[in-house]
Amino acid sequence: MSGTEAMIHIDVEGELEKIIQRLNSLQDQIAAPNILKNAINSTARKVRKQLVKDAKGEYAIKDTKALKDESQGGPKVLTATTANMSAAIRSKGPMQDIMAFMTRPNSKTGAAAAQVLASGSMKPLEMDGLKAFVTKFASGHVAIVQRKGAERLPVKKLLSPAVPFMLGNETVREKAEALAYETLQGEIDKRIQKVLGKA
Numbered sequence: 298m299s300g301t302e303a304m305i306h307i308d309v310e311g312e313l314e315k316i317i318q319r320l321n322s323l324q325d326q327i328a329a330p331n332i333l334k335n336a337i338n339s340t341a342r343k344v345r346k347q348l349v350k351d352a353k354g355e356y357a358i359k360d361t362k363a364l365k366d367e368s369q370g371g372p373k374v375l376t377a378t379t380a381n382m383s384a385a386i387r388s389k390g391p392m393q394d395i396m397a398f399m400t401r402p403n404s405k406t407g408a409a410a411a412q413v414l415a416s417g418s419m420k421p422l423e424m425d426g427l428k429a430f431v432t433k434f435a436s437g438h439v440a441i442v443q444r445k446g447a448e449r450l451p452v453k454k455l456l457s458p459a460v461p462f463m464l465g466n467e468t469v470r471e472k473a474e475a476l477a478y479e480t481l482q483g484e485i486d487k488r489i490q491k492v493l494g495k496a
Contacts, residue, residue, distance in 0.1 A: 316333060316489060317329045333485065334377050334378060336481055336487075336488055340384075341385075341477075342374055344476055345373075351472050358393075359397060363390075364460055370390020370391070370460025373388070394456060395440075395455040396441055398412060399411065413457055429443045429455055
């Protein structure tokens with residue numbers, strides 16, 4: 298299992314102070330913690346959706362359901378409360394079967410091939426002269442495997458990056474951070490306008 302947690306820091310005290318300054322009456326100002334909490338949670342949900350979308354764009358993954366399935370590492374939002382003004386996007390999951398990505402079966406002479414990055418190319422899966430090939434296990438599961446040595450058995454199933462690894466990709470994370478900061482201000486503004494009766 299591997300895991301990752303996106304960390305985007307905001308100045309909670311500073312944001313609360315700015316919200317209070319924009320609200321007119323004391324009655325409205327009491328709503329400031331709720332405004333910030335709801336804005337943080339809404340932002341986290343939007344960032345979660347964007348993380349999945351951007352990971353799809355970076356990786357040549359065919360089985361995109363895994364990016365949303367929490368048991369496979371799909372991101373989960375841990376929401377903020379007024380007592381704890383922090384939300385987290387957590388992802389924990391196993392490595393993916395290489396066949397979840399773009400693959401090509403082996404030929405009589407060539408190894409099975411795979412493409413993991415969308416910007417990459419199909420590469421033959423061969424190591425130390427041992428060529429990967431497609432096989433079907435007794436359970437009915439089809440996978441790309443490679444022999445561990447000169448003998449016919451044992452074989453090892455080839456795996457590829459786990460969902461948390463894909464979500465933690467530098468490009469994916471940078472886009473998520475930029476979106477979080479931009480979205481948070483808009484979400485705060487929307488809620489302030491509502492309290493002030495302008496929305």
